[in-house]
Amino acid sequence: MNILVVLRMIPDSAGELQLGEDGRSIDREWLDFQLNDFDDHALEEAILIKEAVGAKVTAVAVGEGANRVLQMAAARGADEVVALQFEEDTMISSRDIAASIASMAQARSADLVLCGVQSTEDLFGQLAPYVGALLDWPHVSGTNRIAATGAALRVTQERGAGVAVTYDLAIPAVLGVQTASKAPRYVSGSKLREASKTPIGRATIEPSGFERSAEIRELRLPAQGGSGEDLGNDPENVADRLVTILAVNGLTANGLARK
Structure with a gap:
């Protein structure tokens, strides 16, 4: 074979x-x-x-x-x-x-x-x-x-x-x-x-013999919608940072939005 x-x-x-x-x-x-x-x-x-x-x-x-x-x-x-x-x-x-x-x-x-x-x-x-x-x-x-x-x-x-x-x-x-x-x-x-x-x-390369039926008109890179943050692996630091992030975004520690 x-x-x-x-x-x-x-x-x-x-x-x-x-x-x-x-x-x-x-x-x-x-x-x-x-x-x-x-x-x-x-x-x-x-x-x-x-x-x-x-x-x-x-x-x-x-x-x-x-x-x-x-x-x-x-x-x-x-x-x-x-x-x-x-x-x-x-x-x-x-x-x-x-x-x-x-x-x-x-x-x-x-x-x-x-x-x-x-x-x-x-x-x-x-x-x-x-x-x-x-x-x-x-x-x-x-x-x-x-x-x-x-x-x-x-x-x-x-x-x-x-x-x-x-x-x-x-x-x-x-x-x-x-x-x-x-x-x-x-x-x-x-x-x-x-x-x-x-x-x-x-x-x-030899001629393909296939007719081109489509072509690329335009390419775009994906739009960046946000970013990430590495919180590390220390539990106390992670907890403190999470509380800060919640507060900055108008959330209390128990997850309820502030009025």
Whole structure:
């Protein structure tokens, strides 16, 4: 079995976001980037299938910092790693990269394409459906367990409210992974150093073939509605401060508003 897994780099959600001068994009100059969490689970699922039934795993990463993530993928068990060259300082659009992923899957005779169910730049989870449409392969998104059985897959999909559905799916197929069967594994420093010797391939973006049906007109940062105060952990100081706050806001200690 040949598995192609997609790894997207996204802005660190803990970073401070600033808008670009055009008012329709995020200023990425000083942002840190990290691997999309759902794609991390897709990588782990690919490695678990490899360990269970034998497979070749190709990891393709796109976005700033892709090389270090590909080294991590190699340390975790990926057999081949490829960086998809993408225009810097732009949002990773599923529409724009889908054709390249589909082409790589065909060139490598992939039986299975895995990606995260969504990302912060693909909240509607469109990558798996786009790739499935281009390849004319069946696809399932929101998976939380994948088991390979010969020329088929048994896939569990989470539907919400505690409901899950299990499919028997013929390969080739495209899956959008929500959670792997096991948590993504830890990689030691020694394995990462060894993986740093792994050659990283290069691939270029191909025309998407999808017409743009919508565009971003304007972005706004959330309006700040108030602030918080750390009261510390000393009970007496916390109590005194709470009484002061109540008094300043026209409340007595027993919670009744002063007239």
